[in-house]
Amino acid sequence: MDKTVFKNILQILIILIFNSFLAQQSPKKLTETKVVNDTIPKKDTIIVKKEALEDVFETKADTERRDFPKKMIYLIKNAQIKYQDMQIDADYISIDEAKSTVYARGKQDSLGKIIELVQVTQAGKKYETTDFSYNTKTKQAIAYNARTEESEGVIVAQKTKKYNDSVYVMRRADFTTDDYFIKKKDTVADYKLRASHIKMVKGKNGSSLVTGPVQMYIEEVPTPLVMPFAILPFSQKRSAGILIPSFGEREDVGFFLNGIGYYQPIGEHFDLKVLADIYTKGSWNLRPEMNYLKKYRYSGNFSADIGTTIRGIKGLDDYSKTGTYRIAWRHSQDAKSNPFLTFSASVDVTSQTFYNNTVNNAYILNESVLRTSQNSTLSLTKRFLKLPATITGTASYSQNFSTGLADLRLPQMNVAINQFYLFGSKTGVRSGLLENITVNTGLNLTNFVSTGEGELFTKAMWDKMQTGLKNNITIGTNTTIAKYFTFSLGANIDNALTTKTLTRFYDPLQNKVVDQVNKKVAGYSTFSTTASIQTQLYGQANFKKGAAIEAIRHMMSPSIGFTYSPDFGEPGFGYFRNFSDANGAITPYSIFDGGIVGAPTSGMVGALGFNIGNNIEMKVKSKSDSTGIKKVKLFESLNITGNYNFAAKTHPWSIISINGQTSLFDNKLSVNTSLTLDPYRTVFAPGEEIGVRTEEFGAFSVQGFNVQLSYPLSSELFGEKTDYAKKYKQKGEIRNENYYFDDDNYAHFDQAWTLNVNANYAYSKTTARTPNRLASIGLDGSIKLTPFWNITGSTHYDMVTRELAYTRIGFSRDQRSFTINFNWVPFGQYKVYDFFIGIKANILSDALKYKDRSFTSPNPPF
DSSP states (O other), X not given: OHHXXXXXXXXXXXXXXXXXXXXHHOHHHHHHHHHHHHSOOGGGOOOOOOOSOSSOOEEEOSEEEEXXXXXXXXXXXXXXXXXXXXXXXXXXXXXXXXXTEEEEEOEEOTTSOEEEOEEEEETTEEEEESEEEEETTTOOEEEEEEEEEETTEEEEEEEEEEOSSSEEEEEEEEEEOOHHHHTTSOSSOSEEEEEEEEEEEEOSSOEEEEESSEEEEETTEEEEEEESOEEEEESSSOOOEEEOOEEEEETTTXXXXXEEEEEEEETTTEEEEEEEEEETTSOEEEEEEEEEEETTTEEEEEEEEEEEEEESOTTSTTOEEEEEEEEEEEEEEOTTTOTTEEEEEEEEEEOTTTTTSOOOTHHHHTTGGGOSEEEEEEEEEEEOSSSSEEEEEEEEEEEETTTOEEEEEEEXXXXXXXXXXXXXXXXXXXXXHHHTXXXXXXXXXXXXXXXXXXXXXXXXXXXXXXXXXXXXXXXEEEEEXXXXXXXXXXXXXXXXXXXXXXXXXXXXXXTEEEEEEEEEEEEEEEEEEEEEEEOOEEEEEEOOTTSSEEEEEEEEEEEEEEEEEOOTTSTTTOOEEEEEOTTOOEEEEETTTTOTTOOOOOSOEEEEEEEEEEEEEEEEEOSSSTTSEEEEEEEEEEEEEEEEETTOSSOOBOOEEEEEEEEETTTTEEEEEEEEEEEEEEEOOTTOSBOEEEEEEEEEEEEEEEEEEEEEEEGGGGSOOOOHHHHOSEEEEEXXXXXXXXXXOOEEOOOOEEEEEEEEEEEEOTTBSSOEEXXXXXXXXXXXXXXXXXXEEEEEEETTTTEEEEEEEEEEEEETTEEEEEEEEOSSXXXXXXXXXXXXXXXXXXXXXXXXXXXXXXXXXX
């Protein structure tokens, strides 16, 4: 007993000593130990097992069965479960509580085919699938034959696996933006993009599809349009993506893919396209293009074409290999950004034979290959708030493809002084000759050279460059006399300086006339004065009221003017010199001939000129007009001009010019014509092609004649437009086309068509025995076979050579969610056909680019 008591006392002392030791070592631990001692000891703590479900299943079905041993729940017919943000509606649902999985299946027919799909809704998004399984622990899901709608498109995948709320992976998937297929109006999409694997990534600002190799199908038919990968963004922001090419064949360079490439936005203000044209016979072309835009400031783009054109077979005579290039820059400034300083650029520089060897078919289809020249300009304009002057600096480059020469003006500066009155007005209303005197003046500085492509920016080019400075002063005034006449006076003064002059001589060794350019500063001044008087006369012939023609009205605007300028060819001015030609004849020439500032004229001018303007209209009876009368223009303008030079020693009469313009048939037919008459007779020696113009007056032979006709025809001109809504009671839809149906169920629609007819005839003779003639007819039109099926075309027929010139035929089809375009050039140097498919959906406007879409189109995202 004593031992037991002693033992218990010893145990208590040990505990107290141990607790005191702990209290001295760590007061904090003591507190914690005390808490533990006041609660359940740790070794006796009960650990509650975490539930498999974080929420409760809400279920309903026509038949519900539970298998407790297997921990299974079966929902049959009209089954539905709700779990967190997910709802599943199916014909059959099973819940495995042990594995934490849910399986759903659609309704089957007697053969086991799914006839009603499983409907899955999660976070507001709807999915349709034949089979669906979901793990409540991992939140991963697998769906078979799932139909997923995303933005404007839908994805149908053989197998879809959801890894989390952001990442979905699909196998053998089809993507389309066909609105009819999305709305289940059609069982087959009009087009689809098929990929073996697709990864869909969802983010806060949108989602995107990333695919492996993808192929386009049209109406279940595979096309040769295959891309190695695709990125399809579902976002309002610009996104990178592949650019769809057109394909076809060109006779000279083979089959091709035109415009295949990639689009990449760069920041907020730039985007970049890199396109390529590839041909089976070896030709290629690379086309980078960068667009830029700063809202309310400026916009523009850089583009280039760099490639090689290969024709024929290597080793044979017809083989050729030509390198080509084109560099272009367009820049425009918003007028509101800085009205006092503006800059613009329109640069288009190409190799000399670019358009003859281009492999970019766009230049063939838009007729750029017919160009004979090309211009480039840079312009900087400075205006002042208080100074009445405008300064414009330009640099220009003009190419002539027929001669191979290029004209370069670098730099060119023009200072224009705003028009001002020389004298003030005493009453506030200007009247009389003095108060109406106006002065226009300016200064123009130009550096100019005409050179070949190989000499550009070389020493030879700089040696040929000319510098010129020119000032023009124009003074004019007018007043009214005798109420009906306007009297005008004017004077024109030109002052010019140049750095180069001309010396012309005959070289007997070369047996030709040589022009020697001298580096010498020289200048000239010229002036002329004019006085003219003009008025307007009216005449009208009235006929019987109610007649087909009730009246003809004629307005004539005659003017007579006298012009005087001295003979600047006199030796006293020093502008002209003489040289002896091969026959020893003394021939005058100007030392400024061919110069940058032009040359003064020789011979005194004391000419009386005339101009007679005419306008002729008539009033005709018209049932279509509410007044019963319609005005018809016979001649909008008919002008006759010429002059007689009293100071001329020979041929005082000038060439007589007649120009007319009118519009007929309700202003549909446009007619422009011109006629030039030589009042002096030209005689020809036997066997000579060039005649001699004599002093015999009165011949009035035709030296030139030109007439241009333009007439736009359309279906509306040949009948009233049918109101189908009133005429036919039935209206229906065949795919995406709306039609009206008659009682026999025949479809009716408006087959609109247009046809523009252009005709041109030109005749020129001058002093040649054989005249030159040019005659051609051009047709340009379109016709709608159906509301969404359009044919366009243009052609030109040369009536002199009796050959068809440039001809193009185009077919376009609006195929619900995409367009098909086919263009064909069957004749001429470039025989080509081009086929293109373009997706219309907005969500693919960047990912699958077509044509020239970029952020510089309307409503840019800035």
